[in-house]
Amino acid sequence: MSHEVFMGIDVGTSGLKVVVVDHNLHVLAWREQSYGFNAPYKGWAEQPPQIWVDAAVSAIRHIDWNLRQRVRGIGFTGQMHGVVVVDENGVPLNNALLWFDHRADMLARELEVVGPNGVAVDPTLPLAKIIWLRRNAAINWARARFIVGVKDWVRIQFGGSVLTDFSEASGTQMFDLEKKDWDRSLVALAGLEVNMLPRIVSSGVADGEISKQMADLIGIPLGCTLFVGSGDLSAAVGCLDLNEGDVFINLGTSGQVGMWGKPLKRQSVSRFADLQGQQELQLIPLLAIGMVTKWWSTIVGTKFFDFEPSHAEPPIVFLPYISGERGWNPHPLASGGFYGLRMGHRSEDLGQAVIEGVAMSIREAYDFLVQGHLRNQRVFLISSQQFGDFLKNDIAAVLGQPILMPRLVAPSAQGAARVAAHGTRGNDELVSTHSSDSIEMEGVEPLDLRIQRYRRLYPIFGYLRKAQWQVLSRNNGTRNSGNEVGMLLDDERGAAANN
Incomplete structure (x- = not known):
């Protein structure tokens, strides 16, 4: 129906952006909520996960109520390479380690192994960070049930399940690009079982509906579909x-x-x-x-x-x-x-x-x-x-x-909203072909x-x-x-x- 609109949420490093688009992917409204990060030691970079949800609630509630009542699908994206360890109920056991956290530098040099994608172990990617967390007893691993990325944890708080997409998984250094699945040898190197990682699906897969608690909190109608979404770069590139x-x-x-x-x-x-x-x-x-x-x-x-x-x-x-x-x-x-x-x-x-x-x-x-x-x-x-x-x-x-x-006013958020719009219409083909839809393109001559x-x-x-x-x-x-x-x-x- 033409009155339906779609929302994209981008959980960034320094702030969260929310975009609302119509069926033609024209931006109807957007908001941004800023936040910071913690650096308790040199080379560390952390965020308490709750600040992302608080920012999302604040940003969404600043969008016109009548527009919010028309939202039929929400797509999620965000900063990649973050590590959130959660218990059986999805409660975080640690501050999230962010993509530019370098605490695993020495450990990565010590490992001297090459990942499945032909790149040496990177201290900023989840593989090295998880090994560091395990070696340093930084959290209570007896309570740990899942390890998820940033946008996936936020989607879970909206009522979603423990899923991730191919783009997010490929940024962990525990993913095999040829087999399109977790690399069991590298998962074992991290000291994990595969069932501690999310199931991998396409970005346009529906992940249930918004929970009543969240719907009441942000003024989005019950029945609004959540979509798995992707990492921020893939979401932005998906607009092209x-x-x-x-x-x-x-x-x-x-x-x-x-x-x-x-x-x-x-x-x-x-x-x-x-x-x-x-x-x-x-x-x-x-x-x-x-x-x-x-x-x-x-x-x-x-x-x-x-x-x-x-x-x-x-x-x-x-x-x-x-x-x-x-x-x-x-x-x-x-x-x-x-x-x-x-x-x-x-x-x-x-x-x-x-x-x-x-x-x-x-x-x-x-x-x-x-x-x-x-x-x-x-x-x-x-x-x-x-x-x-x-x-x-x-x-x-x-x-x-x-x-x-x-x-683009907010490339990744618009890409996430685009996934929600096409997913709601059951149009997976448009998601996979990277159609630029109606986006205006400017040429810049040097x-x-x-x-x-x-x-x-x-x-x-x-x-x-x-x-x-x-x-x-x-x-x-x-x-x-x-x-x-x-x-x-x-x-x-x-x-x-x-x-």
């Missing part, structure tokens, strides 16, 4: 009409540079499943994107989006690794820093360097990802409208090519002056990043020396210079 070889750049608190299509199957490229486990997303994760701009805004006391562009001479180069890096050449001890400071530089010049440093870290990930592929493929920039508008010209310039930016500036800065950025990595590698014995990747990038830059 992608072809094999297309590249997408997803910007949020963190970021990802990814490619749609056949598996690349090489070290440092993460492989994740899409909404239904039928296709793969090849990813280079980047730890510091929105996190960096928020950090700088806090230091100078100005909203980042209010900064005026600066073109300081001589230019400043900024390394954005304020929380380490987990990307194509990861190092948890990597740090941020400014290079080239002079007496005449102002805070605006440093702010511009922050923007350019973020853009150049994206370029390095892009270079590594597309090696051996044609450079004229389509590139999509996925972000909130405000953040995307702020960075789009720099990203087009640093890549030296046009980009496409879908006009500006010549910005291209020339990045051609000057990018080699310096690469040199500084490699120099820091080499020092850290010698001093800390990490296996990620970066020499092979560094030579690869040098070859690419040399080829570009000769052309």
Whole structure:
């Protein structure tokens, strides 16, 4: 019926977003509720799970009551790689370990095993975190019944069951992408039984109806269907009409540079499943994107989006690794820093360097990802409208090519609402084909002056990043020396210079 509407809930790192769309997927309303995280020790990052539900209730209740009464389906998405251990009744036994929690760094280096997707054990993914929790007796494991992800725990509080989707499962490092199931050897390495993990289904699967308690609390009618949903990246990418070889750049608190299509199957490229486990997303994760701009805004006391562009001479180069890096050449001890400071530089010049440093870290990930592929493929920039508008010209310039930016107010939440809309109509085919529906797409052409500036800065950025990595590698014995990747990038830059 045309009066029906659909809701998407995105449980983010720094806040929760709720979007309501109609049958044509036009956004009718959206709200955001912010929250923080705890860092009791260096490298730790936690959130008490209840803050997500409290934020959802608050955000939803700020949407017009008449609109809420028309909601017929709710889709869920959220930050990936979180770990919530719950008892038989779904009560959390721990604060959730978030995706950028690094407490398992030493443990991951000790394990020295390679996961089923061809990537060394990552301390930020659930496999290493669960082993850390078990070794350190951090919770009462005698009471533990299930281990679930962030958006799945929130859906359970709405009346859902212990399920997850292919995209979320593929981000645990305990999932076999070829078999589309849990890898029993890695589950055993984590000290778990398979029945402690959720059953894996497609994102568009209905997971029952909203509970009476939650329906009464948020003003959603009984009978509203809950849909399993997906990880935040897959939800956002699901809004696009992608072809094999297309590249997408997803910007949020963190970021990802990814490619749609056949598996690349090489070290440092993460492989994740899409909404239904039928296709793969090849990813280079980047730890510091929105996190960096928020950090700088806090230091100078100005909203980042209010900064005026600066073109300081001589230019400043900024390394954005304020929380380490987990990307194509990861190092948890990597740090941020400014290079080239002079007496005449102002805070605006440093702010511009922050923007350019973020853009150049994206370029390095892009270079590594597309090696051996044609450079004229389509590139999509996925972000909130405000953040995307702020960075789009720099990203087009640093890549030296046009980009496409879908006009989305909250990409992941809209993707979750889209799953609910199609699922309610029983239209699984639309969910799996990644139809872009009625989304407006903006083309962004790179500006010549910005291209020339990045051609000057990018080699310096690469040199500084490699120099820091080499020092850290010698001093800390990490296996990620970066020499092979560094030579690869040098070859690419040399080829570009000769052309």
